[in-house]
Amino acid sequence: MIDLRLLRDDPERVRGSQRARVDDPAAVDRLLEADEARRSAVTRADNLRAEQKSASLAVKAASKQDRPAVLETAKALAAQVKAAEADSAAADAALRAAHLAVPNVVLDGVPAGGEQDFVVLEQVGAVPAYDFAVKDHLDIGTALGAIDTERGAKVSGSRFAFLTGWGALLELALVNLAMGAAVEAGFTPVIAPALVRPEAMEGTGFLGAHADEVYKLANDDLYLVGTSEVPLAAFHSGEVLTDLPLRYAGFSSCFRREAGSHGKDTRGIIRVHQFDKVELFSLVAPQDAAAEHQRLLGFEKAFLSLLELPFRVIDVAAGDLGSSAARKFDCEAWLPSQDRWLELTSTSNCTDYQARRLGIRSRGEHGLAPVATLNGTACATFRTIAVLLEVHQRADGSVHVPEVLRPYLAGRKELLPQ
RNA sequence: GGAGGCGUCGCCUAGUCCGGUCUAUGGCGCCGCACUGCUAAUGCGGUUUGGGUCUCAAGCCCAUCGGGAGUUCAAAUCUCCCCGCCUCCGCCA
Structure with a gap:
């Protein structure tokens, strides 16, 4: 509000x-x-x-x-x-x-317009070139025995997948790496509930325009979260905070109905109903919000660089912000099979908009006032795995393993087709 | 799942049976002032939150005793529903 x-x-x-x-x-x-x-x-x-x-x-x-x-x-x-x-x-x-009905007031500098009107702020790494016919992540992952979407569909339906073998380990590797990096950067690790009450969902604004996206458990009056931003934001709801800034890195599974995205990204694990994510969430004094936003963006850039992925940073246009955000930066990694950039992380500065709704305040010069909240993706597992497999693929079907992930993957430098 | 107990303005607490004198008691903590080489101690005053009115402030007004609804001229107090916590029983990774 x-x-x-x-x-x-x-x-x-x-x-x-x-x-x-x-x-x-x-x-x-x-x-x-x-x-x-x-x-x-x-x-x-x-x-x-x-x-x-x-x-x-x-x-x-x-x-x-x-x-x-x-x-x-x-x-x-x-x-x-x-x-x-x-x-x-x-x-x-x-x-x-x-x-x-009135979304957050956008910050100065945010590009006006709709989804197509973003501004590219920078590109890190060159778009990779391959001297062989690239495969998409599903072909690669299936050959590695890492991804099984057929059985995912059999057991749970379309847009579900099993991660098996190296795929399963890769997921845990990413989560551990992200958590470790977050802790090092001063974030408190949190395992967050994936089921929340209506107040939490409502308070974070996900029952507005995005209500169709949300799974509801009608028998229990609970919702499955689409991101741990929800429990992390609601964590301090109704509280008066004294020690700002507060920084959290929350892990949870994320559930999305993907209503209205029929036919979009149907192949593979780029867009699934369930995945895991480490999400960063900061509560800061309002005047520190812009600096914190850069901090979150900095984390995301550093993390993608650790994974040796080329990416670009975009300043998302006002019309594509969502109601709570006053500014949003997306990091988009290169997806070789589709010759396009794909959003891997996203960080939003919600200023005091979300905190006002959730009743999260701190004592400032003029008495109690809402804090500023910011969120950012540390690592969303499935989609990151898809990009990793594609970018790091080789002609022989093997996949290069970035050095930082090796300790979590039995020291392997590459993953080989079975 | 069953039975019982509890929830008061930061923390603790009185008040709830028997509605009005509750404009919510007292203590701790905190803030200000006084006294004082300094600190401590002591004394005095203040100390929930939200809203309205107001140029600002002061002041005044309204609401707020876990949340909501109800009864009543009048509710912390009576009734109902919900939420949370605790104890015991059952079940369980």
Whole structure:
């Protein structure tokens, strides 16, 4: 949720953000109106309640003869208060709806426009050239006995896969490497629940536009998380934090329905319903958010470099940000089989938007105020495995193992087809 | 899954049976001031959070006793639902 004070003081800034997002600026004016309406409703109800309180005390003080008349007055006021409170509650609900409809205000420098309007900030490593016909990760992985999508489909359905043999070890290797690097960088390791209550899902904004993406366990009123950003963000919900910054590296399985992506990335393990991920999550003072964002991006770049993967960094356009993010950088690695860049990591600066919704505050100069939250991918396993296999493939079907992963893979320098 | 107990403004705690005097008691901690070579001790005052009003501040008003709903002129207190914690039993990696 955006800061209503900012909205009142500078609505044009919020409208500008909406235009940059190719979103409706009128949502801003609807929010202004709802804010106004709520305040007048609240004031009215408050005043009536004050009157009723004194009327109620008068009942107690009244003499026997006066009592019936005074009681009548008090009863009449009570009815009015009840009506005014209902109005106030309705205005409150309307405000909340209008409030949720306005996404975070984008930061200066974020490219305006939609998905195609990103700006490439840098490229690290050259696009690899192969003097043989490259295979895609599924062919390579199947030959290595590392990926089994056929049985994944048999057992669980499409977009599920078994990782077997080196594939399974590779997943654990990546998780361990990512966790180790995160700890070294000052993040506290966390194993997070993958099932969360509606409040956690709601509070992190995943039940809005992305509600279709989320698995729900109707019998238990729980949701399967699509990222450990959800439990990590909700971890401190409703708390007043004293020791900022707080940095976490959360591991969990991630579940995504992939509704609306039919026909997209159907082959292999680039887009699956279930994968594992190590996610970075920082809570910092608002003024430190931009620097922390660079820190998260720096981690991601360093990690991809450790894996010896060529990648580029893009500044995601406003319209492709998602409601909580004020700025987002994606690292896209080269996917040889498709001759294109593929998002491997993504880091978002949510400023105080998410924290306001979750009630995560700290004591600042002007009293309690929401902190800034940021998240970033340390390593999403399946997709990273896909890219690793493709980029590091050789003509003979073997796959080069980056040095940092070898300690986790029995020292192997390469993986050989079975 | 069964039975019972508990949840009060940072922490501990009084109040809940029997509704109004609760504008929530006291202690600890913390902040300010006074006294004092310094510290400590002592004394006095302050110390939940959110909202409204207000140019700002002060002030004033409203809400807030785990959450929600209800009864009532009036709810920390009575009723119902939910959440969490603890104890015992059962089951279990």
